[in-house]
Every structure is written in structure tokens, then in C-alpha cells.
Amino acid sequence: MDYSLIISRLGQQVREKRTNRGLTQAQLADLAGLTRQKVIAVEKGTLSVAMVAYARVLGALDCEFAVIPAVLPTLEELADLFE
Known part of the structure; x- marks a missing residue:
């Protein structure tokens, strides 16, 4: 799997955690x-x-990294890779 997709997913998860906690x-x-x-x-x-x-950032959100098996990218994620 492309490492840029992994970093992109991590960034999305950080954003979701931040907004779910009501933080700017x-x-x-x-x-x-x-x-x-x-x-x-x-x-x-x-x-x-x-x-x-x-x-x-993850520490400030009271979260941590977890290593899990990768899942195949979605069509949207694949499209983003080619932008």
C-alpha cells in the first residue's frame, strides 16, 4: 500500500477526533x-x-497509534492519489 495513503488516513482520523471533541x-x-x-x-x-x-497531536487527543492490517483503498482515496 502507498505510504502517502496511510498518512492521509491518519490525518483524516486526527481531524475526526478533533472535531468530535469540539476542538478548533x-x-x-x-x-x-x-x-x-x-x-x-x-x-x-x-x-x-x-x-x-x-x-x-495524538497525545493531546488522548489517543495513540495502533498497528493494524491495511485495508484496500476506496475509489475516492485512489482518485485523490492521482490529483
């Missing part, structure tokens, strides 16, 4: 000790974001 990007950034721009990059799945930024 600025509030999450403050909790994680990051800039709002870094939180935006995490949520977009920007490939240059360091793993420590993901860890800080």
Missing part, C-alpha cells in the same frame, strides 16, 4: 504544543511532518 485547530495546537500550521499539515497528511508531531 488552534486549541489542539495549544494542547499539543505545536503551531496551528503544523496541526493543519498533520490533518492534510503532509508527508514532511515528523512523527513526533503526530505523536504530540
Whole structure:
């Protein structure tokens, strides 16, 4: 599986957790000790974001990484890869 799709999915999950908790990007950034721009990059799945930024965001959301078997990409995810 393409690593960019994995990072994209992680960013989407971070965004969902943040919005489900009623937090703005600025509030999450403050909790994680990051800039709002870094939180935006995490949520977009920007490939240059360091793993420590993901860890800080997930820690601020009281979440952690879990390694699970990959699932096949959806048609929408495949289309996004070719944009």
C-alpha cells in the first residue's frame, strides 16, 4: 500500500477526533504544543511532518497509534492519489 495513503488516513482520523471533541485547530495546537500550521499539515497528511508531531497531536487527543492490517483503498482515496 502507498505510504502517502496511510498518512492521509491518519490525518483524516486526527481531524475526526478533533472535531468530535469540539476542538478548533488552534486549541489542539495549544494542547499539543505545536503551531496551528503544523496541526493543519498533520490533518492534510503532509508527508514532511515528523512523527513526533503526530505523536504530540495524538497525545493531546488522548489517543495513540495502533498497528493494524491495511485495508484496500476506496475509489475516492485512489482518485485523490492521482490529483
